[in-house]
């Protein structure tokens with residue numbers, strides 16, 4: 001007997017493959033309650049009862065082996081052994097959603113027909129039970145001719161049995177007769193067989209799974225649906241401001257105290273200034289936004305886990321279709337609210353190449369979480385914290401408006417692109433709706449921790465590096481007595497040279513300067529401003545509150561609004577550009593993307609500035 005080395009998880013999207021993968025290998029792959037979450041192959045290690053390690057591969061969900069979307073292509077290639085540099089898996093684990101048996105059995109048959117040793121994980125039996133479904137795994141095993149193990153991936157039920165079955169899959173398969181020629185089976189035949197097998201495996205079924213149909217009637221209603229979605233988003237942005245404030249203030253006070261400690265314990269000079277002006281003022285000004293990021297992601301993760309996110313996609317489908325995008329673009333665009341990078345990668349689940357390209361090109365317009373610190377500091381500094389109504393603050397409304405501006409911008413750009421450079425018909429919506437689920441607290445906390453960690457790691461690496469470099473460029477050469485340090489410095493000279501370009505749209509010198517390092521990441525705009533003002537000022541208070549005070553005192557409202565408008569559009573993120581290059585296989589489209597986004601940013605910042613000036617703001 002050959003030794004089992006590699007096994008792969010296959011099955012329809014949203015069957016729980018990644019949840020099983022995490023449970024079996026201890027990995028932390030993203031799982032979420034909608035199809036199309038995994039778009040790449042991921043490998044992990046599983047240990048068999050015999051003590052032998054097996055490489056387990058998590059794959060993107062797939063409906064069939066003959067489909068066109070790039071993520072399904074990955075699954076096909078890995079399973080068939082066509083994936084470059086990778087041997088064919090020795091065994092396959094087909095993951096089925098027990099409560100969606102008939103649908104999931106269509107692809108399962110196709111997988112089993114390959115003749116590779118196969119085990120079926122009958123997953124989500126808890127949900128099947130909730131829906132009043134009683135299943136007979138033995139009958140299913142009999143009909144499919146492979147072992148069937150009931151599992152609940154998220155509660156770690158059935159894992160030992162599944163691992164044992166994977167361990168003996170090859171021996172079992174070898175005992176089966178493989179010599180019989182397999183007839184070619186058509187899709188309708190497979191559907192019929194799937195339906196018969198499912199009927200044979202379902203012992204009893206109650207009508208309980210109608211409970212959630214009522215909820216769908218409201219949430220997917222043509223009028224209430226969009227209104228509810230808008231209301232949900234509105235609440236999120238109110239919460240981002242209202243709930244985060246005490247935590248952000250505490251963090252800022254902490255940074256201030258730290259700065260004070262450094263000032264009183266270190267001798268005056270280069271090192272002390274680097275730490276207080278560059279690291280604490282600069283990097284600290286970004287870290288202070290951690291509570292807002294966490295609150296934003298808590299909502300996003302909740303929406304994903306409950307199944308509401310997929311409903312939101314459904315609700316948006318009509319609007320998306322009217323600008324030439326399909327509902328399939330919604331999940332990638334929604335992911336872009338976290339960050340455009342996973343958003344652009346998620347477009348791999350879009351089969352139509354022009355649809356996909358359009359989605360990639362507009363993804364950077366979705367307001368990613370890196371913009372939150374920029375919006376946060378400017379809004380806090382120039383928009384009064386007044387209440388428009390109970391629980392409705394003006395600052396939250398402005399933040400909401402900025403998010404909407406990004407969405408509207410993306411829709412308009414998509415419409416223009418779809419009738420010019422990426423001309424073509426929109427494809428229909430084919431996403432299936434996942435069931436409603438109560439979120440699992442542990443998964444939620446892990447997700448939040450991962451997001452927080454990503455943010456802090458950015459602060460500790462890219463933002464830290466960009467800020468320190470800027471501080472050095474701001475500190476040298478030293479100014480003569482009476483001269484402004486910023487004016488004398490290298491950075492100041494660069495800013496002064498660039499300023500004529502940005503003066504017409506209302507930018508001051510500090511803003512212009514911030515744009516350059518902010519190409520590394522948008523948050524750097526905040527740390528740059530903090531560092532620039534810290535270098536320029538004599539006082540010892542270098543906290544975010546101090547920066548906010550400077551902006552309030554020194555920026556006119558039109559100038560501040562122009563800066564906000566700039567960041568709605570500007571492609572200030574090297575990583576996004578790099579990912580766009582990778583996903584479109586060349587520089588042509590990323591160059592186009594950067595060009596049109598900068599042009600839009602300039603025009604809209606200018607329009608905002610002049611409109612605000614004309615209104616006498």
Ligand SMILES: Nc1nc2c(ncn2[C@@H]2O[C@H](COP(=O)(O)OP(=O)(O)OP(=O)(O)O)[C@@H](O)[C@H]2O)c(=O)[nH]1
Pocket residue numbers: 012013014015016017018019020030031032033034035036037038039059060061062123124125126127151152153154155304305437
């Ligand atoms: N109740 C219950 N939920 C589950 C189970 N397994 C997975 N889930 C949930 O189902 C959803 C989908 O799980 P994923 O692991 O992301 O599904 P996937 O098959 O990897 O999906 P794609 O990557 O899109 O192909 C998540 O919200 C999981 O928490 C289970 O056994 N019971």
Ligand SMILES: [Mg+2]
Pocket residue numbers: 017018019030031037038059060061
């Ligand atoms: Mg997955």
